Amino acid sequence: MLLEVKDIRVHYGKIEALKGISVEVNEGEIVTLIGANGAGKTTTLKTISGLRGLSSGSITFDGKDISKMPGHKRVIAGLGQAPEGRGVFPGMTVHDNLLMGAYTRSGDFTADLAEVYELFPRLAERRTQMGGTMSGGEQQMLAIGRALMAKPKVLLLDEPSMGLAPLLVQQIFEIIEEINRRGTTVLLVEQNAQQALKLAHRAYVLETGKVVKSAPADELLNDPAVQAAYLGGGAEHDLEAEAAQAVPPSAPASPAPAPQERRDVTEERS
C-alpha cells in the first residue's frame, strides 16, 4: 500500500473535524473522497499533505510514518498537492509558476516541463501570461501542472472541478485519468460525486468527519443510498444512521423506503 491513513482525528480548536478517518491508497489507483459540505474531505487532504496536524492516528506513506513530517518534506517524499482554490502565484508567469513546482527538486526537469505542456497545451500557449490573469479553469490546469513538476508518487487533488463549466470539468477529469495512466497515483476530493465516481477505482463516502462507506467506485455509483444522497437522486440520506439501523439482527423492519423504491425515485428525477 502506498498511502495509509489510519484512524486520524483532527481538531480545529475544540471542534473535532475528523473523528477517526481511515483511508488506503494503493499504487496506481485513483481513489476519491466524496461527501457533503463540511464532511471533512479537505481536512483529510490537508492532514495528509501536512498543512494540519493530527490529534491521534497515523499516516504512512511509501513505508514510512509521516504523521509528524513537515509539509515541505512530504512534497520531497512524493506527495504533491493541487490545493482547493488553486493557490496559483498571481504575479508570476505560467512558466515561472510551473518552475516553482520543481523548487524542491535538483537535476534536470526539462522533460517534465515538456510533459506538462503536452498534457496542457493551453498552458503552453500562455506560458508568458501572468498566473493571476488566467481563467478559473486555466488556473486549475496550472495548479495541477505545478504539482506534477514535483514528480509526485501521489497527486492530491482538492475539488479540481469547483466553479468550472461542464465542458471544462470533463477536460480536467480526462487529464487526471491520463496522468494516472502515465503512472501517478491520485487521491481526489470532489463535490462532483458523479464525475469522481466515474473516474475513480475506489471511493470513500464521508459524513460529519467519519467514513460511512467505502467500496469500488462503480459499486457506489449503483448504490441507491449514494445515488439519493450524492448523485442528484432526491432527499439527503443519513448513511451513518442507515448503517447503524442495519446492524442489529433482531431490529424491527426499517421504516426507510426499500432500495427498489429509492431507485424509482432516482429514475423519475433524472
Ligand SMILES: Nc1ncnc2c1ncn2[C@@H]1O[C@H](COP(=O)(O)OP(=O)(O)OP(=O)(O)O)[C@@H](O)[C@H]1O
Ligand atoms: N479553519 C477552520 N477552522 C474551524 N473549523 C474548520 C476550519 N476548516 C474546516 N473547519 C470545519 O471542519 C469541518 C470539515 O471541513 P472540511 O473543509 O474538511 O469539509 P469538506 O468536506 O472539505 O467540505 P467542503 O466540500 O465544503 O469543502 C467542517 O465542520 C468545517 O466547518
